[in-house]
Amino acid sequence: MGTTQAANGTVAATAPEPKYWHLRTVxxxxxxxxxxxxxxxxxxRDLSARFGVARATLRQALDQLELEGxxxxRRxxxxxxxxxxMGVPVSEAAEGWPGTGRDSWRxxxxxxxPAPAAVCAALGVPADEPVHTVRRLRMMHGQAIGAETLYVPDAVVPHVPAIFAKSSIADSSRARSVLRQLQRLELDGESRSVELGVAEEEQARLLDRPPGTPVLVLTTRYxxxxxxxxVAVSTYRADMCRLTFGASGIVDVTPAADPAEVRTAS
Amino acid sequence: MGTTQAANGTVAATAPEPKYWHLRTVxxxxxxxxxxxxxxxxxxRDLSARFGVARATLRQALDQLELEGxxxxRRxxxxxxxxxxMGVPVSEAAEGWPGTGRDSWRxxxxxxxPAPAAVCAALGVPADEPVHTVRRLRMMHGQAIGAETLYVPDAVVPHVPAIFAKSSIADSSRARSVLRQLQRLELDGESRSVELGVAEEEQARLLDRPPGTPVLVLTTRYxxxxxxxxVAVSTYRADMCRLTFGASGIVDVTPAADPAEVRTAS
DNA sequence: CAGTGGTCTAGACCACCAT
DNA sequence: TGGTGGTCTAGACCACTGA
Incomplete structure (x- = not known):
């Protein structure tokens, strides 16, 4: 019963380990x-019966294991x-200006x-000024593992055709134009940060996951x-990705194996 | 009811938004x-009554919000x-060899x-060979926000006193000796990776959290x-930390504010 | 002690997938 | 159609905190 009763009958003062945690260990x-x-x-239903717990308790253990990837x-x-x-490179060498390296982006x-207030502040533009907002997917092994939104002020890419500037019509040729212009700029450096988040409706849809899916939020300032x-804000599926930074010559500590089996399937 | 009923009475084919997700939005x-x-x-109990849902459903929404930090x-x-x-710097400038920068480590x-198999492979030592294993806590605003385990083969730090080498006695003076030796070595570079994990008993205890707490696992190869x-494996509390990489001159996109209020409070 | 969040139960119904 | 995971309920008890 996950109880605290010791073999000799005395009550242990330790910690009554929750059933779901014990289950996870097993x-x-x-x-x-x-x-x-x-x-x-x-x-x-079978598993919960086999372990003699309620289905909800078993599911708590499975939730943990799913969070750990x-x-x-699958419903x-x-x-x-x-x-x-999978190890997902997000280092300088692999990227430079977004789309430089032969990464697979869609x-x-x-x-x-208008960008989110925090992004505008970083870019140094007024909070209500429209900026180029490019959305793309990071693909790996044929799977969408990350969704990125890239914010670029008009002034940074002046040669983007006027038809596109200030227009709020969603269009992928505008995206290509902005990215091309960006790559011509000389890049002084980048800074990045990573934190845990959950996918909201929009991102969840792009990643083909239900809302609430845990994601690693990578924010890059070019x-x-x-x-x-x-500024780029990328959300990567936390269940599938390990973000790798720095010297690209080195590979992983964690076992390589061949990803894209379960994950890729269907 | 988070229902899918459209205003005109037809049934929308969209998605029956779960109650807990709607609750979270609210x-x-x-x-x-x-x-x-x-x-x-x-x-x-009050909240669930106010929203007309079961307590378990409300808790599902709160779980999401807690995951988002x-x-x-508090029980x-x-x-x-x-x-x-809080933004936690893990960039080259801030660290170099672990403990170089004036970071607050305990x-x-x-x-x-013997180190975990994956670590041994990276270090190029036999799987059963003992290596120096240093554990320390990353402190910020008086709080333990991360726990690190550093693995260093004997051969890398030959001047560590012989009393320490091969001894499995836990000791903090050995830790200082190993770190001192490390800092004398010339560092060629580092590579890092970040992924989502959950704190097991050991780490959880160090971070003063219950087992299963979500953490950002940072693996650094020196x-x-x-x-x-x-090799250093650090686990940072995902609820409190945003790991920041790269050029240290730049600050955050996300609002600064003054951390260490709720989090610090006893 | 009373109040809080944490765990656990037994059962119900729904949405999705394969056949 | 039958089996799967996903959601939701109503209620119980436990562990911890503070007065």
Whole structure:
């Protein structure tokens, strides 16, 4: 019962370990030793019966494992053992100006819109001034693993056709124009930050996940012309990604394996 | 009811938004407009009654907000509005060899132990060879926000007193000796990666949080002497931290404010 | 002690997928 | 159509905090 009763009958003063945490531990061991990537676990009702707990309690344990990227749950299908997370390079060498390196990005669209207040402050533009807002997806192994919104003030890319500037019509050719102009600028440096977030409706849709999905939010400030010329806010699926920074010559500590099995499937 | 009924009476084919997600949206708006950092929300039973949902459903919404770092829940106390996350520098300039910059670290202990298999592989040592294992806490505003385990092979720090080498006795003077030796080495570069994890018992205890707490796992590979000389695995509290990389001259996009209010308060 | 969040239960219904 | 995970409920008890 996850109880605190010691063998001799005295009450231990330690910590009454929650059932769901104990369950998680048991499942971790099982996953490590008895299951392979892509295998289907018994369904939740069977599992909860087998462990003698309520389904809600079992689900609490599965929630943890999913947060850790060890499980993938698919409605109507079952609970699968996830492949190890992929390493996603976000280092200088791999990117430079967004889209420089031969990364796999898929442009969604672009329009001219007022940016969030925090972004405007960083860019040094008035809070209500429209800026080029480019949205694109980071693809890996044929999967959308991240969604990025790039904010670029008009003044930074003056040669973008006038038809596009100030227009709020979503268009992907505008996106290409903005990115081309950006790449001509000399980049002084970048600074990045990472934090945990949850996907709101918009991002969730782009990543093909339900709202509330945990994501790693990567904010990049591109420095050029003596100031911050652009800001990118990228949300990466926390279940699938390990963001890698710095010297690109080095590879991972975590086991390589071949990703894109469970994750890619269907 | 978070229903999908359209105004004209037809059934919309869109998505039946879950109650807990709708609740979260409502609460986010309330937090943004009507609450200040440190304020106490009504208790869960009142809130769930007020919104006409079961307590479990309300808790699902609060779980999301806690994951986003907007709320702090304290058993026996209540649910408080959290301060904005702190920016935690993990850039080259701020660190170099661990402990170089005037960061606030608190040494816990050190011993000689076999490292995890993945770490051994990166260091290029046999899986069962003991390495110096230094544990320390990253402090900020008087709070432990991260716990780090640093792995250093004997060969990299040959001048560490022989009493320490190969000894598995936990000791903080050994830690200082290892760190001193490390800082004398010329550092060629570093590579880092960040992913989402949950705190196991050990880390959870160090961070004064319950097991299962979401953390950002930062893995750093220090390159020196033509190879990887040391590996550090740091776990930062995801609710409190935004990890910042790169050029240290630049500050945050996200609002500064004064952290260390709710978070610091006992 | 009373009040708070944390855990757990047993059951219900829904949305989705394969067949 | 039957099986899966996703949502939601109403209620119970526990662990911790502060007065």
């Amino acid at each position: 499942l971790v061991r099982a996953l490590d030793s008895e299951f392979n990537t892509g295998e289907v676990l018994p369904n939740e 060890r499980l993938v749950r 109507g299908i079952g609970t699968l053992v996830a492949a190890p997370r 442009i969604v669209d672009a329009q001219s819109l 420095q050029a012309q003596g100031g911050i010329a652009a | 609460l986010v708006r309330a937090l943004d407009s009507e609450f200040n950092t440190g304020e106490v929300l009504p208790n869960e 907007r709320l702090v829940r 026996g106390i209540g649910t408080l509005v959290a301060a904005p996350r 040494i816990v202990d050190a011993q000689s132990l 390159q020196a002497q033509g190879g990887i000389a040391a």
